[in-house]
Amino acid sequence: MQLAMIGLGRMGANIVRRLMRQGHDCVVYDVNAEAVQALVAEGAVGADSIPDLVSKLQVPRAVWMMVPASLTGQVADEVAAVLEPGDALIDGGNSNYRDDVRRAAVFRESGIDYLDVGTSGGVFGLERGYCLMVGGPDAAVQRLEPIFRTIAPGPGEIERTPGRSGDFAPEEQGFLHCGPSGAGHFVKMVHNGIEYGIMAALAEGLNLLENADAGIREAQHSAEIAPLEEPEFYQFPIDTAKVSELWRRGSVVSSWLLDLTAAALNQNPTLDGLAGRVSDSGEGRWTVKAAVDVGVPVPVLAASLFERFASRDEDRFANQVLSAMRLQFGGHQELPSGDVLEAGSRRSESGKGS
């Protein structure tokens, strides 16, 4: 089958490669001509503009956009302007599902099928396949199934879920028509929201393990600093790289994110060079906002998002306000920072009425 790809960044290019390996024909375009040339060298047909790309496609056409979310609207308009009724336009990027709902309604008037495809897989997708969450009209999704089946991981060697038998359902092959326009990115959004929560659970737990030796470290500062309560219970210098490797086998928390954590800690056990200013990429925010809209409590997902904000010091004024109140009601001065503080901050003050 034939697919056009606009946007040849890491993900777009690797999806093209995965399709070509299975015999699909790809026509490719990117604002960066070198990215086009690289894929032409691997067998793709190149295009030097969106109209050129569209002109090289058989009808009904299928055009996949894999561009930054901030550009998707503009690119979609440009493509739609040269498509014809019956063609399909696919947004495989990380768009807000609300944009899909809006765009699909617009393009529907022109007879163009608009599909939103949440795509998970990251840098490993070329080999591992991409998990595809698809939203859009039934007929178009059905027509493009060969494409989705190829991009997706397939059933692989993953143990089959008890109760399932016979032919593999689409979801067992790694793609699913989740519902009408927007449903694909909605499911992808929630997927990423969950991702934040799992990441935070692992990170918080490992941080606790990393500090399981607080009772030992405390002793080194005994002169200036009041001791940790019950330091005898915090005498464990835990090797988090080994523990994360261990948990990959037979534990309840085994997961792909744990695999990655084990790899990261094996390479760099102290994580030197990372400042711990954690970015977030939209879907975590949209997940919390959607949950608020429909009244679903998501304390864990929200907490994991807010931890990231705080990691970037977005809590600064709030913390200054807290210190200011403490100064007002108790005359409490902030502790100085520095080496002493590191130990000091791990214990509580005491004996000061408030």
Next chain:
Amino acid sequence: MQLAMIGLGRMGANIVRRLMRQGHDCVVYDVNAEAVQALVAEGAVGADSIPDLVSKLQVPRAVWMMVPASLTGQVADEVAAVLEPGDALIDGGNSNYRDDVRRAAVFRESGIDYLDVGTSGGVFGLERGYCLMVGGPDAAVQRLEPIFRTIAPGPGEIERTPGRSGDFAPEEQGFLHCGPSGAGHFVKMVHNGIEYGIMAALAEGLNLLENADAGIREAQHSAEIAPLEEPEFYQFPIDTAKVSELWRRGSVVSSWLLDLTAAALNQNPTLDGLAGRVSDSGEGRWTVKAAVDVGVPVPVLAASLFERFASRDEDRFANQVLSAMRLQFGGHQELPSGDVLEAGSRRSESGKGS
């Protein structure tokens, strides 16, 4: 090698089976004589009391306890009373690591090696192997390594972590000497704390997906109830059984807990018959308390614990207080429960000053 097992519940019995399959000799005891007989029929040596059990062991002896945490202290004392210097006593249950620290110090005086072994694997451990987190003195841990290696899953077919090569390290085989006495159960405790967080992340996300059709349901109640803001964005009847199956392939959230979720939802897509009163089993609580002790923030792990408390209505008085305040300052009456409330509770009231 020879191992004695006290406590032949599901986990104790299956550990014995796994050991015997690999040629180890097991002497077994349980207060339930039938449980003993069942394993004798499979090749174990039976005992009818703790002294009997100990008398059937070669020195240096190794006795593994797999009993409810509330009984461990008492059983440990009974066993220790008939052990000799150089013997090893292993607690494989879900003890609080603080008890290990205390007990190890006591038994050390008698020359008995006390080991704490956090054991993860649940009902799947017999086939999959148990992930073992070991705390205790070096020499004893080393002596018992053949036992640990057999109980553990082994390297299996799990892809090796990049950067690791050569012989498989213990952690790659599924067991790890985590540190001195208590370290095993400390790491297991944190493991379970993380487990709570991952479970909550998945559960919250799936709940949001389950409510992604709020805009459709709202319409059915339009007469009495003010509409959801922007119902057009919540028109997705998502099949959570299919989505959880989908995510098992190529997604970032793939994990064993997701595998189990997919299985549960495949069997019972609406989860009928479950009341959603979620129990907790100690380690999640201990994790939060340990984090508080050492001053490590664990908002996600704590939120996941508190969700469980709230699922059992432990938040009832707090919620009554909130309703009482609202009644005081705004004259707000509680909405009646029932069918109308289900829709109504998903949207906000408006237009009432406070």
Next chain:
Amino acid sequence: MQLAMIGLGRMGANIVRRLMRQGHDCVVYDVNAEAVQALVAEGAVGADSIPDLVSKLQVPRAVWMMVPASLTGQVADEVAAVLEPGDALIDGGNSNYRDDVRRAAVFRESGIDYLDVGTSGGVFGLERGYCLMVGGPDAAVQRLEPIFRTIAPGPGEIERTPGRSGDFAPEEQGFLHCGPSGAGHFVKMVHNGIEYGIMAALAEGLNLLENADAGIREAQHSAEIAPLEEPEFYQFPIDTAKVSELWRRGSVVSSWLLDLTAAALNQNPTLDGLAGRVSDSGEGRWTVKAAVDVGVPVPVLAASLFERFASRDEDRFANQVLSAMRLQFGGHQELPSGDVLEAGSRRSESGKGS
């Protein structure tokens, strides 16, 4: 000064009364003619339609709307249709500040000044005065200051903030021009978000006090249920009505919400008759969404919102998923509900590997 009021519910009517007591002239309208008559009897000029109301005003006119947020847009359009350039339209309801930003831009084109006034005070406002958070164009705000000053509480007997002297600033009198259109309702929104957090802090703390006797109650269920760890430390039957009264004097948590809590608990110490299904009224949701938009961490405000959702069982499917997972990996059955559970749910299970 003259003010027209549309919407004579509790707040609208009381604002009119407060204005008339200070000599202002009020022209009033409501869809409910009885509400109009009641205020006419107290000295207001009545109107039987919006055009009638507007026709009775001197230019430049000032019309205050105090209607449910869901109707504000429609009423504003009706009023604006009969206003003239230079007139002012005031929304004193609980609108989303985003609606103010949009409406103000529209009305600005017609030369009408649109003001948004967040109004706090609840049922106590008539006597206590209303705290006013005003957004809109400078000149109009200045023109209406006599109105705001009268509706606001005034400096009262509240101790003056150290460092302030001379004439009372507007904020010391209980009204403030917070910024351009939308700023008033933005500040009111955040006010309510904070209100949720303070309410939750009090409610959670009182719930803990209410359960400080867990160690006593446990003993009554000792036959079937494993004991609370360390019940000796939870032997306190605390009188929360007395404690909340106590804290009103000299404590750090003294606050108006505490005053109300003390009143509620004094009337009804067990809060019988309240189901604890807590409503929320929009602003808490908007606060969390705004914080997510600008990347400000609000874990406490969000947690307080999610507690309300959970109080209405919006966490049900999530909790069922958790129980389903536990059943899968550990064979854990849910505890039965009922009397025993009440005690049982207050302690942790133990001794079950996972």
Next chain:
Amino acid sequence: MQLAMIGLGRMGANIVRRLMRQGHDCVVYDVNAEAVQALVAEGAVGADSIPDLVSKLQVPRAVWMMVPASLTGQVADEVAAVLEPGDALIDGGNSNYRDDVRRAAVFRESGIDYLDVGTSGGVFGLERGYCLMVGGPDAAVQRLEPIFRTIAPGPGEIERTPGRSGDFAPEEQGFLHCGPSGAGHFVKMVHNGIEYGIMAALAEGLNLLENADAGIREAQHSAEIAPLEEPEFYQFPIDTAKVSELWRRGSVVSSWLLDLTAAALNQNPTLDGLAGRVSDSGEGRWTVKAAVDVGVPVPVLAASLFERFASRDEDRFANQVLSAMRLQFGGHQELPSGDVLEAGSRRSESGKGS
């Protein structure tokens, strides 16, 4: 009545002053002889050792300790050694209520009444009075009531709670016998836990107000940084000093902590000089641990505690782990810090698959 005071820090000394102003006799001791002299100059009887202090008291004696919690145990033992049956020993510091439970049991054997008195009031207590939460045996509490009544604020001019009439109950005078030994500090502990929650609610809300101009600031960085979604809704430069003053009048969030916040922001609107590294003083931690023990959900109180930990960078390793995972699965590099980041961190990345 006569009272001995050990520990003449700010709170101990001011309690003595408050007692002497009302005609009570005070005998005072501190390791710092100057502190003793200062109070002697104001009318107290000085002592130069604990035995000296005790020798100067009439039987039955009453000794109040106001020393750092870490010293309370030692001082209590020293005092008890020279007390006699029928005497009373009072711990007014910030002790863990568990220590009271333990100590009271010990001293009970010697016939000494041990009272625990949670004392709130901070630097304002001398004038405002101290809110007293009292635990201990009935007879001793009754005997000391004149002391408690004097230290407490009294009914003051605070509006009486509806439904209360007649003589003022103790709780209306600012002191309360909360229950048996430990109950006083238990209630004080929860008080402080609530205090953390209220403080956090105010601080988070003010931080959101402080960032309500994000849409304006964004524009200044437009070259390098993708825009905030919908910057048109974040155009408000809010004056948080004025808003906190405003809310003191007629708003739902009016509270003593808000009064202090208004004072702090009036003095120093930008809070320059405060680093925002917020200390915690034990009770917040104990509150969370007690809630975990009895299974009461306290998501807001816990979140407020964890925010403080995070303000001191105790989340560092967790955040590094998160960045490490992101690097693994998506090749995401951390953003550089600095001026650009300040804007950049306020918006989300987009268009990068994960």
